[in-house]
Amino acid sequence: MRLAEIFERVVGPDAPIRFTAYDGSTAGDPNSEVTLNVRTPVAVNYLAQSPNAVGLTRAYVSGHLELEGDMYTALRRMADFVFTEGVNVSARDVLEIVRSVGWVKFVNRVAPPPQEMRPATLLGRGMRHSKERDAEVIHHHYDVSNEFYEMVLGPSMTYTCAVFDEEDGSPDRVEAFDGALESAQFRKYDLVSRKLGLAEGMRLLDVGCGWGGMVRHAAREYGVKAVGVTLSKEQAEWGAKRIAQEGLTDLAEIRYMDYRDVPDGSFDRISSIGLTEHIGARNLDAYFASLNDKLVPGGRLLNHCITRPRNDLKPMNTKGVINRYVFPDGELEGPGQIQTAMNDAGFEIRHQENLREHYALTLRHWGANLERNWDEAxxxxxxxxxxxxxxxMAGCVLGFERDVVQLHQILGAKLDGTDARMPLRPDF
Known part of the structure; x- marks a missing residue:
């Protein structure tokens, strides 16, 4: 039996994509603008070892399987089809695959591509979310190449959700670079600044500061003395250089250190933008208690992070594609869990909002940047x-559009007796 016949047996004859294989067989919609091409038997090996998204990812990343056409469109088509039609692989299907590719090829294990973070590698780095292990996983994802990140993120070097207005927020404006992403990232940093009530002379701590976008914005636009901390050495070096170039060294600095090592009680405001995803559910209470300790009475915390749509969902699959290839040890919680942990740590919750659609748009811009700079990347x-x-990035666009994941900003105040030092109505 040829591979196209197996494909049709598994997914049915009406798949909304075109299928081609190295044995010359074809299936699916011949007029589809996206094609799934099984280029070599190694792709079948990967799928045999892991007949799920991990196997598909291994085959695609290693180049043995090709998705021709727009990646987002391909993933959306496959997600729609699987969701509405269902995909079932029977014992008979497996037997036919074995007969088609040969038993030896089918059972021969192929090592995952080097981009995959193997569980054994992390086990040698201590307990989950220990300082040493956190440093290793941050290095895995963020110390890829500053030049690469510039190609994808654009001039702002901001790797968190932007905030778009109605005009800039149209997906139709994503393909041609027109400054919309840069404007939206500025708008995000300014929204955080206004929620925190930043004012000249204040001291700001930005935990998980990345390349220093929030630190530079607070110093440049509000005259705040800002300190950023990151576990990525490459981020710290890039950020320090940019601070010097912008003439902000008197107000801004970035430290290559763990947020847990920052002294307590010396900051008026704290921003946590995209760090909570790396903390872990078991450590949320300690995390927010630590940030509370670092604030002066009357201080404020703005926590900005990816969340799950509900609090009662099963724990995330720690062996899935995102944990293996993108964010090892990453964990997402529901917004209620984040808010409760902040509240229990001593923060009065003053405001929260969901920016889910904004992250889908941000990811579209990043994806367009990558395609525009593909050869250089x-x-x-x-x-x-x-x-x-x-x-x-294409998969995450789909996830945010379909409410698989969300993005919440939650503002908390550390009470000074009975005074939260907040305006009677939000002024941001």
Whole structure:
């Protein structure tokens, strides 16, 4: 039996994509603008070892399986089809696959591509979310190449959700770079600044500061003395250089250190933008208690992070694609869990909002940047890593659009007796 026949047996004859294989067989919609091409038997090996998204990812990242056409469209088509029609692989299907590709090829294990973070690697780095292990997983994802990140993120070097207005927020404006992403990232940093009530002379701590976008914004636009901390050495070096270039060294600094090592009680405001995803559910209470300790009475915390749509969902799959290829040890909680942990740590919750649609738009811009700079990106980090990013960003667009994940900003105040030092109505 040829591979196309197996494909039709597994997914049915009406799949909304075109299927081609190295044995010359074809199936699916011949007029589809996206094609799934099984280029070599190694792709079948990967799928045999892991007949799920992990197997598909391994085959695609290693180049043995190709998705031709727009990645987002391909993933959306497959997601729609699987959701509405269902996919079932019977014992008979497996037997036919074995007969088609040969038993030896089918059972021969192929090592995952090098972009995959193997569980054994992390086990040697201590307990989950220990300082040493956190440093390793941050290095895995963020110390890829500053040049690569510039190609994808654009001039702002901001790797968190932007905030779009109605005009800039149209998906039709994503393909042509027109400054919409940069404007939206500025708008995000300014929204955080206004929620925190930043004012000249204040001291701001930005935990998980990345390349220093929030630190530079607070110093430049509000005259705040800002300190950022990151576990990525490459981020710290890039950020320090940019601070010097912008003439902000008197107000802004970035430290290559763990947020847990920052002294307590010396900051008026704290921003946590995209760090909570790396903390872990068991550590949320300690995390927010630590940030509360670092604030002066009357201080404020703005927590900005990816969340799950509900609090009662089963724990995330720690062996899935995102944990293996993108964010090892990453965990997402529901917004209620985040808010409760902040509240129990001593923060009065003053405001929260969901920016889910904004993150889908942000990811579209990043994906368009990657495609625009594809050849340069491959030359910088290799095709396998570039493929990881193409797949991951397109999949995340779909996730945010379909409410699989959300993005919440939650504002908390550390009470000074009975005074939260907040305006009677939000002024942001």
């Amino acid at each position: 491959v030359a910088e980090v290799g095709e396998g890593t570039a493929r990881v990013w193409r797949l991951y």
